[in-house]
Amino acid sequence: MASTITDVAKLAGVSAQTVSRTINTPELVSKKTLDKVQRAIHALDYHPNLTARLLVNNKVRSIGLFMPFSSDQVKQSLFFSTLSAAICQFCSQNNLIMQMFTSMSREDSSRLFVKLFKERQVGGLILTCPSVSNEELIHLLSEKIPFIIVGRPGILTAQIPYVDVDNVKAGSIAIEHLIKFGHRRIGFLNGPSNMTLSTDLREGVTAISRTLPELEMMESETNLTLECGYIEALKLLRSERRPTAIFTADDLLAVGVKKAADELNLRIPEDLSIISGVQNGWGLILPFKLTHVDTQFEKLGDIAAQHMARHILNEEPINLSKLLEVRLVEGQSCGSVL
Amino acid sequence: MASTITDVAKLAGVSAQTVSRTINTPELVSKKTLDKVQRAIHALDYHPNLTARLLVNNKVRSIGLFMPFSSDQVKQSLFFSTLSAAICQFCSQNNLIMQMFTSMSREDSSRLFVKLFKERQVGGLILTCPSVSNEELIHLLSEKIPFIIVGRPGILTAQIPYVDVDNVKAGSIAIEHLIKFGHRRIGFLNGPSNMTLSTDLREGVTAISRTLPELEMMESETNLTLECGYIEALKLLRSERRPTAIFTADDLLAVGVKKAADELNLRIPEDLSIISGVQNGWGLILPFKLTHVDTQFEKLGDIAAQHMARHILNEEPINLSKLLEVRLVEGQSCGSVL
DNA sequence: CTGAAAGCGCTTACAG
DNA sequence: CTGAAAGCGCTTACAG
Structure with a gap:
């Protein structure tokens, strides 16, 4: 059995609350007693029971x-x-x-x-x-x-x-960046529609695209998996109106885009620009530095x-x-x- | 303040331990009392204090x-x-x-x-x-x-x-597989030397290589990061005695190898075979299915x-x-x- | 600076 | 089937 505060008190020849004070408010205990009690604590290898402390203090940690x-x-x-x-x-x-x-x-x-x-x-x-x-x-x-x-x-x-x-902002600055490079036909691999992430990114994208009527956005919904990013990117890149750039909700999707681009022998960034929203970590795997929005997530x-x-x-x-x-x-x- | 067992007891007109029984051993309580107590529990939105229960039961969960x-x-x-x-x-x-x-x-x-x-x-x-x-x-x-x-x-x-x-076994079957394909010069990207993972893999590798004197193993230590895998793979692949296959401790290293192979225009598996020890998840990212040891980790x-x-x-x-x-x-x- | 008393919220035997 | 009593291990006022 583990020793209790009473055991320590007995051994040190003091009361239980003096032991308690030694632990919690040593400044209220005389040097001599402090020493005695600490010796006893050490001798018995005493560790105050956290459950009991929490109960009496009515605290949750x-x-x-x-x-x-x-x-x-x-x-x-x-x-x-x-x-x-x-x-x-x-x-x-x-x-x-x-x-x-x-x-x-x-x-x-x-x-x-x-x-x-x-x-x-x-x-x-x-x-x-x-x-x-x-x-x-x-x-x-x-x-x-x-x-x-x-x-x-x-x-x-x-x-x-x-x-x-700030996903709205993330969507905006990503598209602004692509526009600056002259892109006017942009694929957009968004997240699933039930996530506010997707709503927010779209809002940011739309805020910019509204100001530039010639801009053509092609949005696809994904479930944020590599497989889905790959498949949706393939669709986009094989379509007649192939986008010159793709904005992905996160970097895992971007890796999927890269996989699709490789398959179609599209060079990055010469044939296809990629920009990613959140950088979750997978982007590190790409053979080039992925342009992305640092969200400090x-x-x-x-x-x-x-x-x-x-x-x-x-x-x-x-x-x-x-x-x-x-x-x-x-x-x-x-x-x-x- | 949250209600306690005493509050419930009072409202139901029973003792505290009857309330306790209602919760813990309802089969020992009469239907009528059970009903009364449960009604009170509901009315007061009573939830037994876990801390108190743990203390009295002297349990940790x-x-x-x-x-x-x-x-x-x-x-x-x-x-x-x-x-x-x-x-x-x-x-x-x-x-x-x-x-x-x-x-x-x-x-x-x-x-x-x-x-x-x-x-x-x-x-x-x-x-x-x-x-x-x-x-x-x-x-x-x-x-x-x-x-x-x-x-x-x-x-x-x-x-x-x-x-x-069973990393020893993993090392063995990986090398055996490569040998079966005719490889005799094999690179080995191991983990850091302070991990038993590395010791075990090496033991498995050695067990096989001992039986085949013409086999040339070229082992490098890595810290199991993508960057390190890439760098060590580059070294191996640029050496005069370039291995025809590389065995990596895990699939993140394998991704590094692939990156290095791409850079040197080596095709997989035609110019270079890759086999990975543990499949941690990163291997999914590769454009081909990675041959690996399923460790069920x-x-x-x-x-x-x-x-x-x-x-x-x-x-x-x-x-x-x-x-x-x-x-x-x-x-x-x-x-x-x- | 130290101790006797009371209590945190619950459960476990013990009676009845 | 139910209740009065004691106690889990600790701390918080209250005296002195």
Whole structure:
């Protein structure tokens, strides 16, 4: 059996609360007693029971991260591992506990979240969009569960705490960049229609294309997998009105485009320019530097964790900047139209 | 304030332990009381405080996973995200809590592990090799901390619980496959020398090469990154005695080899055969199916989690099969020597 | 600076 | 089938 505070107290010849003070507020204990108690702690290899401390303090020190492992996209994406790594590092640095959850089925996971919070297993949750449905979000709001979403939710963006990359801006600057190179027929491999990522990118693209009537955008929906990017790119590149440039929602899709271009013997950037939205990590694999929008998405985890941490520790919340700035990073995958 | 068991008891007009029974052993409660209590639970939106339950039951339901996020290799590798996904899924399915940790500095993390266990924050730990040093392992053993390592540790393999892929076998069957195709000069991009992965692969390779004196193996050490694979492959392929095939420790290295081959205008498999050890996920990106050794490494997380779960739940441990079987998966990246 | 008392929210025997 | 009592390991006021 592990030794308890009482064991230490007996051995040191003091009361339990003196032992407690030695650990929590040593400045209130005399040097002599401190020494005695510490000796006893050492001798018994005493470690205070965290569960008991949490109970009496009525505190929770855990942040829950919900991961949608059921979808294939997650397995291929480095986005989620980057996110969890950032949250884990933040928690380890700030003496918080990071718990990871996933759902077995496609059922209502908001019930799980409510349970986790109300049973005091977690003090708050970090969720990802769009793995939580709008109904679930409303449920969480009505139950007053503390949470933050990584990725813009589909509804109530004013009332729901979230952080996201500025995808609208990302869409705009990507297309602007291509236009500058003279491209007027541009393919657009977007994400799935149920993601706000896709809506936002399209909004950014449209904002620019509206100003340039001769611009021809050819948008395809993908599920953000390599395979799908490859197939949709092939379709675009084989069409009669072959685009001279393709804008992809992320770099995994860009790799798919490259694969299709190779197959059709199209050189990059001479025959085809490629520009990517989020750089998730796969782009590194390409034999050229991929021109892309730096979204600093690796900061999302840190911001989300910090937000939840303030909540859990009862510190006053700081202004949550909902959108991260983006900027263009020029690589070698874009060129002028010949 | 959240309602407690006493609140429910009062409202239902019963004692607290009847409420407790309603939740934990409803078969011992009369239908009538059951109904009354459940109504009160519902009315008060009562959720039993997990911390209090754990304290009185003297139980821990958490498995800790230690991730070496400090190293670059982790960020590029899909191995760790696959591992954490598997463990997370197992825990969610078995009503266990998965906690993720990382270390800030390169200091002694075994102290952290001892603390986590003795303060009863976790019931056991899943570690990865080689992120835990031999000294730390010995420390953990001497402190009797329950743990399991994913990956073969460098020492005391008989006494330390671990699961790993059968890398010796993987090395052997990869080389055998190349020999069958007539290759006699083979490059070998191994992992870093401090990993048992590398030792094991080499052992498997050597076991075969010993039987065939004319075989010329050219081994290079890499840090398992794309960049390093590319550079080492370039060296090999530019050398006077250019190998006709390259065996890489994992598929990220294989992608590096492909990049180098492209640069030198070497066709695969006509001019160069490639075979990869572990298929981590990056291989998917190649324009051909990569011949590789299927190590089923995605099972490692599940096995490790199951092992720790049995320990935590005080079930008798089942025989831990330390090595997973491997088998060759033929792709399109290997061919006969011309 | 230190200790006796009370309590955090729950469950486990023990009676009845 | 149900309740009174005791206790899990700790900390927080309250005295002294």
